[in-house]
Amino acid sequence: MIFNPKHILGIKELSAAELTFILDTAESFKEINNRDIKKVPTLRGKTIINLFFEASTRTRTSFEIAGKRLSADTVNISASSSSVVKGETLEDTAKNIEAMHPDIIVMRHSASGACHYLSERLSCSVVNAGDGMHEHPSQALLDAFTIRQHKGRIDGLTVAIVGDITHSRVVRSNIYCLSKLGATVRIAGPGTMLPPGLESLGCEVFNNLADAIRDADCVMMLRIQRERQGAPLIPSVREYARYFGLNDNNLKLAKDDAIVMHPGPINRGVEMSSAVVDGPRNVILDQVENGVAVRMALLYLVAGGEKLQQD
Amino acid sequence: MKVLVKSGRVIDPANAIDEKLDILIVDGKIAELAPNIGAGEADVISAAGMLVTPGLIDMHVHLRDPGLEYKEDIITGTRAAAAGGVTSLACMPNTSPVNDNLAVTRYIISKAGEQGSANVFPIGCISKGMKGEILAEMGELKEGGCVGFSDDGLPVKDGEMMRRALEYAGTFGAPIISHAEDLSLVAGGAMNEGPVSTELGLKGIPNVAEDAMTARDIMLAELTGTHLHVAHVSTRGSVELVRQAKTRGVHVTCEATPHHFTLTDDAVRGYNTNAKMNPPLRSQDDVDAVCAGLADGTIDAIATDHAPHHIDEKNVEFAIAMNGIVGLETLLPLTLKLVGNKVLSLQQAIALISCQPARILGIDRGTLSVGAVADITLINPNKEWLVEAEKLQSKSKNSPFIGQTMRGCAMKTLLAGKEVYSR
Secondary structure (H helix, E strand, C coil): CCCCCCCECCCCCCCHHHHHHHHHHHHHHHHHHHCCCCCCCCCCCCEEEEEECCCCCHHHHHHHHHHHHCCCEEEEEEHHHCHHHHCCCHHHHHHHHHCCCCCEEEEEECCCCHHHHHHHHCCCEEEEEEECCCECHHHHHHHHHHHHHHHCCCCCCEEEEECCCCCCHHHHHHHHHHHHCCCEEEEECCHHHCCCCHHHHCCEEECCHHHHHCCCCEEEECCCCHHHCCCCCCCCHHHHHHHHCECHHHHCCCCCCCEEECCCCCCECCCECHHHHCCCCECHHHHHHHHHHHHHHHHHHHHCCHHHHHC | CEEEEEEEEEEEHHHCEEEEEEEEEECCEEEEEECCCCCCCCEEEECCCCEEEECEEEEEECCCCCCCCCCCCHHHHHHHHHHCCEEEEEECCCCCCCCCCHHHHHHHHHHHHHHCCCEEEECECCEHHHCCCCECCHHHHHHHCCCCECCCCCCCCCHHHHHHHHHHHHHCCCCEEECCCCHHHHCCCCEECCHHHHHHCCCEECCHHHHHHHHHHHHHHHHHCCCEEECCCCCHHHHHHHHHHHHHCCCEEEEECHHHHHCCHHHHCCCCHHHCCCCCCCCHHHHHHHHHHHHCCCCCEECCCECCCCHHHHCCCHHHCCCCCCCCCCHHHHHHHHHHCCCCCHHHHHHHCCHHHHHHHCCCCCCCCCCCECCEEEEEEEEEEECCHHHCCCCCCCCCCCCCEEEEEEEEEEECCEEEEEC
């Protein structure tokens, strides 16, 4: 199979075969990260710009390391140091960057559809590093990669995702990714955090944590994003933790070998008790580690993939 | 000065006319309707194969003049009207400055009279500065030519303010046009709330944001007895509320836009900012309800909510794009499509864009009665044409219909017997 997408804007547009191909490609990059000399010349001469309009530590660093380990020149631009504060439009900012001939722009933006918008206006590749409440494809891929690593498969598994579903781009990408790869996806959260028509994305919806995680192979907890909440969605963090927080007690409902995941950053004591965070079931740091391999695969495939190696 | 419109199929819903007739115009007024009128010294316009209707009326237009002329002005806006077969329009007061005083009303009327290609009937503000706090001087504005009052674009949030506005407008026999929207329920939403907003990750606006305010305003109309006109109804709930209120005898009318009976929120996919408007495009169920409301007479008028915006205001991320689309030049084909789809009879369709809005606003237009001003539109209902941005007369090109083929258009538009548009 040859798969060299021009852009990676979301998981929705990708097929199961394409998703599997990305994961397999990431598998071959994972080994590089454990070498003494963690660098291959694959993307030498390519320029990758990480254009981040929202604060991010994990994702931006992960993309930057991924690019550097492939020998690309990576440049980080963050909103605070950009011309956005001077009133420049997104299109003008992007066109100015494009004039410097980058090969790939990796963008995070607070507006849903911003990467889609950019891809229609630029000739370089665009990789979505999270757009508003829409998609976060590299996160879903690294989650799938981590599940596959621990369970050996995705097809036939039951994955529960709990938290603020409405505001989560991670959950949308994960529903598409996991359901396309054959998993049953269960979603739970308080009514104020469940958007209408969620089932149509390909999941089952519950309003309590117990039903969602019962006999699950994997429990994924989402960060309660206090910074996004303009409206009163929960009465208190205390009550949220009581009904939707994962702890040693309710985790027993899941399968004995269930793994626990979180896209980070974690609010200890809110969506997960510290005991769970520090417990043996969590694979959160594997997720972070795998993020680099998955992003190397994405950059590699977008930059030309197979064709690149033949040159 | 005599003009003879010859051999057209005359549709005049106010007089229940649908037959092949000639129309003789003398000094800008309709002098005679009859089969085979002799031409004499009159200029003859052949209308063979065409529909001849009263000049169309669009009771909800944003001309953006004064102050926002980079989007549209009275000259280009009325030119777009003429091209769409519209001879009379009501323009909303959210200009800059807003139309809450006689000086602005007079400016609009005089500029339209001197340089316009259509009759312009201003809508005055309900409240000074459209702030929802102090009533505008409706008496003087009405005397100066305003035909109704609205803070369109913004709801009147305060219940007592809306009550007093209705009572006060009733004093002068003017309707209050409600932009029915509970902003606390809109809560920053950018599109219709439903599966599509969930998928696109855009904040949704629930139907109840419109329904709740429509219900309040209908009850206030019932209390005060003043004529309430609900602008751009877009939900099944609003249509049903108006239907029930009419049954109870409340003096309420309402309008629907072509985009709300033609498109669903599916059009937003791809983050198309030309599918962003307020109220937002709704679900198929709502579209069906609006069509049913048009068919059974619950909805009294089709109005475009023509809302020109500069390309820079649309060529941005969806969440920050301006609301609204231009509509004057696609009003007619989208309305005729309802006839093709057997939702409306031809008489009904023309009534919704002529005599019915005229009745709501109390203006002496929208009919072809003898003695009436000769505002007339000649329509080829079968002509297919492509909507092209550069061919639109409007200064702005923000239409979701660009690139689509329309069926039906105005071939000639006569304003008081004078040709203001010819295709």
